[in-house]
Amino acid sequence: MFKPLELAIGLRYTRAKRRTHFISFISLASMLGIALGVVALITTISVMNGFEKELRARILGMVSHATIAGAGEALRDWPKAVAIAERDPRVLGAAPYVERESLLSGYNNIGALLRGVDPALEPKVSEIGEVMQAGSLDDLKPGAFGIVLGIELAQYLGADVGDAVTVLVPESRSTPMGIVPQMKRFTVVGVFKAGMQEYDLQLAVIHLADAQKLLRMGEGVSGVRLKLDDMDTAWQVARDLADKMGEFYRVRDWSRDHANFFRAIKMEKSVMFVILSLIVAVAAFNLVSSLIMLVTDKQSDIAILRTLGMTPRSVMGVFVVQGSIIGVVGIVLGLIGGVLLTTNLHLVVAGLERLLGFEVMPSDIYYITGVPTDMRGDDILTIAIVAFVLCMVATIYPAWRASRTDPATALRYE
Structure with missing residues (x-):
């Protein structure tokens, strides 16, 4: 089956054994870091959605959606x-x-x-x-x-x-x-x-x-x-x-009566999203170091490809493909882990309560017992896109550096 040259070489580099096992370890750490960040994002945002949904249901259970009053x-x-x-x-x-x-x-x-x-x-x-x-x-x-x-x-x-x-x-x-x-x-x-x-x-x-x-x-x-x-x-x-x-009538709706409350929840959710996205960003920095070390390890291979006629743009594409594969695998693992953890979070919390011997949210203190979750498809899609963009940005510099490799310098001592 025909494959673009950049994709074929990138896949081969991904599957090939490294001369230095440390490079493989950093790649694995980057992949797991991305997965961990995605899991944390999905779980945290779903829990915040769950609390917002629970509070909104309780508030709207006692107040009307809208009121019409005389002037x-x-x-x-x-x-x-x-x-x-x-x-x-x-x-x-x-x-x-x-x-x-x-x-x-x-x-x-x-x-x-x-x-x-x-x-x-x-x-x-x-x-x-x-x-x-x-x-x-x-x-x-x-x-x-x-x-x-x-x-x-x-x-x-x-x-x-x-x-x-x-x-x-x-x-x-x-x-x-x-x-x-x-x-x-x-x-x-x-x-x-x-x-x-x-x-x-x-x-x-x-x-x-x-x-x-x-x-x-x-x-x-x-x-x-x-x-x-x-x-x-x-x-x-x-x-x-x-x-x-x-x-003439005065009109009010539920969002105006509780505007500050729901605005605060929305702001908190946005801030948490940004903070937890830093976990993915840190994993992306690991991806940068992993690819730079790989470029150094593959200097002679890059030089040979250049002498065979591969353009700098194609060389850059090879390492973009490899970095993207690492990122995509990490994101997919994170999505699977995040969905599984969020779906079974009540079991995890119950297990921790039995293990540690205390209730996370005692009913005599909190109005909401347990940890409610509300997993939304648009949030998961946004998390996946943000993680993928960060991974793609992380591959740009190492790939550009690989494309600037001078064949004569790289093969001088081969």
């Missing part, structure tokens, strides 16, 4: 907003809500976000009903003034199902005693655990009608929460729906 203090025509939203095929669910900062009083006092919801519609936009630890969201009845607390909030207040807590909101009312703040005693009917302190310690849920009465909003609500089929299009969908309603 004033309350949205009066919210049934119209819900009807328009549900006609959009991109919207999976829509539900009204009322939100206001409040002070809860039980065994202790603590500030919390008070959210009024419709128990019949809330499952369409959040997963709070699926994370109940006691009671049920359906236990919220209009006029009964029941309340559902986050598990840490309930513990701080010293309240359990059936206990009473006092809710004070920043609304005032006139009485014979003067102006006093609006407050009401609620009965705890449920406790939820979202796995995020932001909600477990700072969120209390009541019935929509009770919230409207407590805050004197009449039939108005704070806005409409939306759940979409593609959360990455939340801003555009919310804007489109607001335009259809024909009035």
Whole structure:
């Protein structure tokens, strides 16, 4: 089978035994270094993706993908907003809500976000009903003034199902005693655990009608929460729906509410990618030294090829081929090792925990137990391309040096 001359000689040099075993050792070290770097990159990036996915799922399980609120203090025509939203095929669910900062009083006092919801519609936009630890969201009845607390909030207040807590909101009312703040005693009917302190310690849920009465909003609500089929299009969908309603509305989406958090995760992922890429870069430097020593070892062979008519460009191609083969083999080994390690990382972590006698992420300290992973094809492709480019760059100088070999000088003492 016909092969280009550069490829044929490069493959032969790769398979041939070295006169100096040290050169073979450096080539092997370069190959293993590249493989190790690729394994570390794939595993680390997949773990960071896993944590990001887990945190995003927990956050979006308690908040909506997008919200549409009125320009004033309350949205009066919210049934119209819900009807328009549900006609959009991109919207999976829509539900009204009322939100206001409040002070809860039980065994202790603590500030919390008070959210009024419709128990019949809330499952369409959040997963709070699926994370109940006691009671049920359906236990919220209009006029009964029941309340559902986050598990840490309930513990701080010293309240359990059936206990009473006092809710004070920043609304005032006139009485014979003067102006006093609006407050009401609620009965705890449920406790939820979202796995995020932001909600477990700072969120209390009541019935929509009770919230409207407590805050004197009449039939108005704070806005409409939306759940979409593609959360990455939340801003555009919310804007489109607001335009259809024909009035001025305030629109927010989940990415804006948690922009700094997810931006920090993205930045950390990028920095880790750059840092771990240095492992591949170090292996590429080993590849440079390996090829330079090989060029020195093959001086007479290069000179003979030049006298037979091989051009400097072809000589350069021979060593580019050899360096590329070493790099490609290292990358392939790294890809295989990285995929296998990431796929079985939970087993590796469990084995280390048994061996060392401690938990990597104890459930009593961390909200996320275990080490989640999310291996993505585009990340693997990017890692492979970056590693290959570094290997190709590493071959340029040794190959160029080989192409500058003077046949007369190299064969003078042969």
